[in-house]
Amino acid sequence: MSAPSRPRVAVILFNLGGPDGPAAVRPFLENLFTDPAILRVPAFIRPWLGRLIAARRTRAASENYAILGGRSPLRELTEAQGEALAAALAPEIEARCFVAMRYWHPFAEEAARQVKAWGAEEAVLLPLYPQYSTTTTGSSLDDWRAACERVGLELPGRTLCCWHSDPAFAAATAALIREAEAAARAALPAGARLRLLFSAHGLPESIVRHGDPYQWQVERTVAAVTAALERPAGAPPLEHGICYQSRVTPQKWIGPSLEQALEAAARDGAAVLVSPIAFVSEHSETLVELDVEYRELAHKLGLPGYFRVPAQNSDPGFIAALAGLVRRVRDGQRALCSFAGARQCPKVHGDCPHARARATLETA
Structure with missing residues (x-):
């Protein structure tokens, strides 16, 4: 008797992103400062104001990245985390991790196309921000949904909004x-x-x-x-x-x-x-x-x-924590969940994604 097949699970890792060379610094900053979640001004002002802010910050940012060899190490470090996480989930889960950066490559649309080509059967959306903010996780999730619509990716999946106290x-x-x-x-x-x-x-x-x-x-x-x-x-x-x-x-x-x-x-x-x-x-x-x-x-x-204290990067204890989160998200019944399942934020925090989801349902 053959063993039951395992579903192909795409784990989408969301992160900020960073320039991959000196020429990418300014466009990276333009993407950052024209994001409506970051620059909260009227839409007709945002494009030119965001580009102006980016232009004024390019020199200082370029000097900072020059210290790092002219580029951010974030993509390689995030990809290494994804490889370690997929290995930690094996063999019980056939998982592959895909990196979706918000402001530089690989963008969400690149990741969505890769997920579609791989033939994933379900997805777990895992922000690499322990604490939820509309400026980070919220922006990345909105970007992911739009990217999926553009490439025609439809997958059953679950979203982990935060894991601050896991x-x-x-x-x-x-x-x-x-x-x-x-x-x-x-x-x-x-x-x-x-x-x-x-x-x-x-x-x-x-x-x-x-x-x-x-x-x-x-x-x-x-x-x-x-x-x-x-x-x-x-x-x-x-x-x-x-x-x-x-x-x-x-x-x-x-x-x-x-x-x-x-x-x-x-x-x-x-x-x-x-x-x-x-x-x-x-x-x-x-x-x-x-x-x-x-x-x-x-x-x-x-x-x-x-x-x-160093950042976690691919620390084994941290990767094990991420693997535990993915397992709990998949074992749960919620499409949107915190590390503990239900909403954790007090009601005063109306921009909690659970509150936003409920408000959307009530007005639908």
């Missing part, structure tokens, strides 16, 4: 922090004060006030990770805080900023260990902002030490 993700992140803490303490004098700073990408306050659940979910991530940080016997308590980086507009953004957190650490005479809590792959925000720009600021402020 226990396996929290445990894998905590393990990376413990290792980085040990290295930091070995480099510091005995008894030196060390502060863990969880740094997430910032967001304008206006977007949060509108109902975006991102900040709430970042706080839930930090709570889950700190709970998983079991302290060894006799170890000093690890003080921690949340801060935000990468402000790009003159609007008021959520805070405190990482600059403010470093200034506070300097006043307190504390070294810092920075954990990029909203990023799961190394890219310009970690390799340039955190490793170069903020390190220089910490040195100028006279901090006794500046250390960073």
Whole structure:
């Protein structure tokens, strides 16, 4: 008797994307700043204003990417995560991972065509953003739906909107922090004060006030990770805080900023260990902002030490967490689900995708 066939499962990995060479920096920025989820101005203004912002930021961005060899490493790192995830799902699931970047190649339409050519029978939409935001996961999902319509891809599937407090993700992140803490303490004098700073990408306050659940979910991530940080016997308590980086507009953004957190650490005479809590792959925000720009600021402020926790990349514990998420999504009955199944965000967050889906049904 032959074994039952396994369905072909396409796992779509959503990420930001990044320029693959110096010539791609400006068009990448234009794609970013003309996204209505990012630049929230009237539609007739957005194209020219977005291109203007991109033009003004091209030089600085090009200098940052020059530090990385002229290109972002995000595509290769995301593809490696996909290969590791497909291997972790085997042999019980015949899965193949497809990368759909939002602002540079491979775009969602490229991924949709690949999924169609492969003959996938179902799909799992897996954003590589632990915390949901309309500016990241929301934009990517809208882009994916439009791409599928253009290429004629129709698949039964399920969407994971967020996994901010997934226990396996929290445990894998905590393990990376413990290792980085040990290295930091070995480099510091005995008894030196060390502060863990969880740094997430910032967001304008206006977007949060509108109902975006991102900040709430970042706080839930930090709570889950700190709970998983079991302290060894006799170890000093690890003080921690949340801060935000990468402000790009003159609007008021959520805070405190990482600059403010470093200034506070300097006043307190504390070294810092920075954990990029909203990023799961190394890219310009970690390799340039955190490793170069903020390190220089910490040195100028006279901090006794500046250390960073690496992003997860293809860490085995992290990949195992992603595999667990894919299995739970497929075993569940919800087309749209959080890591725990049902909606997690309080009702005040009206831009939670579950709230949006319900509102759409009620007005249909």
